[in-house]
Amino acid sequence: MAVTLKDVARLAGVSVKTVSNVVNGYAFVKPENRRRVEEALATTGYRPNLGARNLRRGRTGFLALMVPELNIPYFGELAGLVLTAAQKRGWAVLIEQTQGTRDRERDTLASLGPHLVDGALVHPEALEAADFPDPSGGIPLVMLGEHAVDVPIDRVAIDNVLAARTAVRHLAGLGRRRIAAIGLNAARGTSDQRMAGYRAALAERGLSYEDELVAPAEKYHRADGAAAMRALLALPTPPDAVFCFNDLLAIGALRAATECGLRIPEDVAIAGFDNNEESAFCTPTLTTIAPDKTALAEAAIDLVCRRIAGEASAPGQYIQTPFALKVRESTGG
Numbered sequence: 001m002a003v004t005l006k007d008v009a010r011l012a013g014v015s016v017k018t019v020s021n022v023v024n025g026y027a028f029v030k031p032e033n034r035r036r037v038e039e040a041l042a043t044t045g046y047r048p049n050l051g052a053r054n055l056r057r058g059r060t061g062f063l064a065l066m067v068p069e070l071n072i073p074y075f076g077e078l079a080g081l082v083l084t085a086a087q088k089r090g091w092a093v094l095i096e097q098t099q100g101t102r103d104r105e106r107d108t109l110a111s112l113g114p115h116l117v118d119g120a121l122v123h124p125e126a127l128e129a130a131d132f133p134d135p136s137g138g139i140p141l142v143m144l145g146e147h148a149v150d151v152p153i154d155r156v157a158i159d160n161v162l163a164a165r166t167a168v169r170h171l172a173g174l175g176r177r178r179i180a181a182i183g184l185n186a187a188r189g190t191s192d193q194r195m196a197g198y199r200a201a202l203a204e205r206g207l208s209y210e211d212e213l214v215a216p217a218e219k220y221h222r223a224d225g226a227a228a229m230r231a232l233l234a235l236p237t238p239p240d241a242v243f244c245f246n247d248l249l250a251i252g253a254l255r256a257a258t259e260c261g262l263r264i265p266e267d268v269a270i271a272g273f274d275n276n277e278e279s280a281f282c283t284p285t286l287t288t289i290a291p292d293k294t295a296l297a298e299a300a301i302d303l304v305c306r307r308i309a310g311e312a313s314a315p316g317q318y319i320q321t322p323f324a325l326k327v328r329e330s331t332g333g
Contacts, residue, residue, distance in 0.1 A: 003044045003045060003046040003047075004046075005019045005020060005023070005046075007044055007046070008037065008040045008041055008044055008046050009040075011040040011043065011044060012033075012036040012037045012039070012040035013036065014033050014036060014037060018033055018037060019037050019040075019041075022034055022037040022038065022041075023041070023046075023090075024089075024090070060114070060115075060116065060117055060118050061090075061091060061092060061118070062091065062092050062093070062094055062116065062117045062118065063086055063091050063092070063093050063094070063117055063118060063119050063120060063121065063301075063304060064093070064094045064095075064096065064112050064116070064117040064119075064120035064121070065079060065082050065093050065094070065095045065096070065120070065121045065123075066095075066096050066097075066098060066105070066108050066109070066112075066120065066121070066122045066123060066124070067079060067095070067096075067097055067098070067123045068097065068098055068099060068100035068123065068125050069097055069099060069100065070095070070097050072220060072221075072246070072248060073247070073248070073274070073276035073277065073278060074246065074247070074274040074276055074293075075097075075123070077276065077277070077293055078123075078144075078293050078296070078297060079095055081293050081294055081296075081297035081298075082121060082297045082300065082301060084297070085297045085298045085300075085301040085302075086301050089301065089305055091118075091301075091305070094116075094117060096108050098124075098125075100125035100126060100187075100188070101125075101126060102126035102127060102128070102131070105122075105124050105125070105126055105127045105131070106127065106131045109122065109127070109131060109132070109133070110133075112139060113138065113139065114138070114139055117139060118139060118140075118308050119139050119140040119141070119142070119304040119305070119307060119308050120139060120140075120141050120142070120304070121141075121142050121143075121144055121300050121301070121304060122141055122142070122143050122144065123143070123144040123145045123147075124143065124145070124147045124149075124189075125147055125187065125188055125189065125190070126147075126187055126188075127147070127149060128149060129149045129150050129151045132149065132151045132153060140154075140304050140307030140308055140315075141153050141154070141304075142154045142155070142156060142300050142303050142304045142307070143155040143156070143157075144156055144157065144296065144300055145157050145189070145190070146158075146160040146189045146190055146192075146193045147188075147189030147190070148189065152314070152315045152316035153315055153316065154303050154304075154307070154315055154316065154317045154318070154319075155317075155318050155319070156296055156299045156300045156303065156318075156319045156320075156321060157296070157318075157319075157320065157321070158291045158292075158296070158320065158321055158322070158323045159320055159323070160190070160193035160194055160197065161193050161194075161196045161197040161200065162197065163194075163197065163273070163289045163291070163323045164193070164194040164195075164196070164197025164198050164201070164243070164245075164273070164289070165197035165198075165200050165201040165204075166197075166201075166289065166323075166325050167197075167201075167243050167271045167273065167287075167288075167289050167325060168197065168198050168201035168202065168243050168271075169201045169204070169205070170271065170287070170325055170327065170331065171241040171243060171269055171271060171331065172201065172202075172205040172207060172241075174241070174265075174269055174331060174332065176239075176240045176241035176269055177207060177240065178210075178213065178237065178238070178239045178240050178241070179198075179202065179207065179213070179239060179240075179241045179242070179243060180213040180214070180215065180232050180239035180241070180242045180243070181194075181195065181198045181213065181214045181215065181242070181243050181244075181245070182215045182217060182224075182225055182228040182229065182232075182242060182243070182244045182245065182249050182250075182253060183195075183215075183216075183217045183220065183244060183245025183246065183249055184214050184215065184216040184217065185216060185217055185218065185220075188220075190220075190245060190246075191245060194245045194273065195214075198243055212235060213232070213235075213239055215228035215229075215231055215232055216228070217245070217249055220245065220246045220248055220249055221248050221249075221252070222248050222249070222251050222252035222255070223252060224248075224249060224252065225244055225248060225249030225250060225251065225252025225253045225256070226252035226253065226255050226256040227252075227256075228249070228252075228253065229242065229252065229253035229256035229257055230256050230260070233256070233257065233260055233262070238268070239268060240267070240268055240269070241268060241269040241270070241271075241331075242268060242269070242270045242271070243271050243273075244270065244271065244272045244273065245273055246272060246273050246274050247272040247273065247274045247275070247276045247278065247279045247286060247288055248276075249272065250270055250271065250272030250273075250279075250286055250288070250330075251272070251278060251279070251282055251286065253270055254270055254282065254284070254286070254330065257270070264284055264329075264330055265284075265329070265330055265331050265332045269287075269330065269331040269332065270286070270287070270330045270331070271286075271287045271288060271289075271330065271331055272286050272287070272288040272289070273288060273289045274288060274289070274290075274291065275288045275289065275290030275291065275326055276288075279326075279328070280326075280328070284328070284329030284330050285328035285329045285330065285333075286328055286329075286330045287325070287326060287327050287328045287329075287330045287331040287333060288325075288326050288328070289323055289324075289325060289326075290323060290324045290325070290326045291321065291322075291323045292321050292322045292323060292324075295321040295322060296321045299319045299321055300319075303317065303319065
């Protein structure tokens with residue numbers, strides 16, 4: 001016989017409503033009652049019938065997550081955290097990758113409707129305001145990341161300008177004076193904001209901005225970082241520090257600098273962005289900006305769930321999640 005809410009309530013000594021509130025993740029349950037219910041759930045092995053629950057509510061039980069590339073570790077790690085946060089609230093997640101192109105992002109967004117999912121988390125690279133549906137209709141959307149557009153849609157992100165500024169401040173604080181940047185890409189919102197932080201930190205430290213010290217990257221992969229680093233090292237006066245707009249670019253730059261016989265950080269200090277798992281295990285370990293990816297995933301899932309339930313305020317809410325600078329061997333940590 002399947003375990004029911006009544007069975008759990010009887011064992012915990014609480015009402016069926018209290019058990020339902022705990023199972024559905026509602027916050028307003030007395031701590032002692034929550035503890036007793038959770039113990040009873042574990043003892044009985046109760047599992048909610050998600051299909052029946054969603055049918056009663058007129059929902060699909062699915063959320064969508066749209067990201068540029070799953071083979072970029074940041075997006076793979078973020079997707080895993082979103083899945084975990086959603087599962088805790090009884091949702092399944094459909095994942096779509098768009099390669100960061102406007103056409104793919106626009107087509108994917110247009111395909112998401114109430115027949116398929118109840119809400120969506122969107123991490124765009126190229127979408128424009130005209131590509132978004134009227135927020136008064138359709139499913140709730142929450143944007144992730146730095147690609148802001150002028151539409152009243154919820155967004156969850158870190159302060160990318162301040163984060164980039166923090167990384168470059170750190171490099172300047174080491175006494176480095178020719179600080180390069182790798183990752184310029186007009187098609188990416190990431191590039192715009194991290195470039196703004198880079199330039200602000202240079203100005204703050206009295207360092208001049210030089211076009212030759214800014215290297216483009218078509219993609220944000222290791223090979224792009226290595227190619228950009230080789231170009232920078234071929235300059236008549238190479239940089240003594242490099243800020244890369246993600247960790248894969250930085251790891252490629254590390255490889256290229258090492259192949260050129262440079263010592264890191266003695267000859268050139270290198271910093272990245274994202275704090276991917278690889279950054280703590282490469283040689284040398286990589287100094288990087290570490291967004292709180294767990295906080296970002298939890299905040300985004302919480303917001304889209306509240307939108308679905310009709311509990312949130314008017315759309316257009318911006319939630320800023322924290323970040324930290326992880327100082328490691330590539331800058332002398």
